[in-house]
Amino acid sequence: MGTRRRVTVYTLVTIALGTALCAGLSPLALAAVGDLIAEDWVRLGNIGQAYGAASAIFSALALAGVTASLVYQARSVGQHRVQAVREQHADILNMICADPETYAPALNRELIGQTPLQVRRHVFLGRAFRYYAFGYATEVIAEADLRLEIFPEVFGTEPGRTFWAGARTLWLNSGNPDYRRLARVADAEYRKAVEAGPPQVNPDPGRVPPHGHPVGGTAGSHRRNAATAATVVAGALLAGWLTARSRERPRRVRG
DSSP states (O other), rough: HHHHHHHHHHHHHHHHHHHHHHHHHHHHHHHHHHHHHHHOOHHHHHHHTTTTHHHHHHHHHHHHHHHHHHHHEEEHHHHHHHHHHHHHHHHHHHHHHHHHHHHHHHHHHHGGOOOOOHHHHHHHHHHHHHHHHHHHHHTTSSSIIIIIIIIHHHHHHHHHHHHHHHHHHHHHHOOOOOHHHHHHHHHHHHHHHHHOOOBOOOTOOOHTOSSOTTOOOHHHHHHHHHHHHHHHHHHHHHHHHHHHHHHHHHHOOOO
């Protein structure tokens, strides 16, 4: 339960208790007034009956305050359960990312045969889309940001399109209205991206292209290695030349 809700519940409970206390002490207050002004009790009784409607209203307000507090407590328990489920789901996803080859095929048949890198990207995009759905539902993320910035970047890449091509049906028919609302926006932007042309390909690290050299700047490594070898050879030649010159020098004859 958030701080604001907790303060609201405490306020309602305090008002309800205060109202009930005032209603319960009203006869004593009337008696004290009667002793002070020495009025007839019949007249005071008539005054008390005149305030009967107000007492009923106060009682109704007290009952409403107690009911509201019970409703807030029930919602708080429900939110704690949802939070516990989400934490367990996060633990499962962390296990998949830690060991994709073991756990990913057991939960999603679409991930069978995928590389660990592809599995991690799939899990990451799933988390990202749930974050977008939550931010969109709470108005933290505007629809303009989704259409103009977020989804054009996501669907401009091959992993983003691959993820949504497999998940779009599930999201569009989800039982969560927040997911369905985001899915309609995402699917419209996905179609625009597909019509615009092929995605930007980000090669996987370690992939071997047709020319036989792994991706990742191996040519630069070869150049550095060649420069190092040339330096070593030059140093060896210089050391040999200096050694030969020292041997050719005439030895001094001691007198």
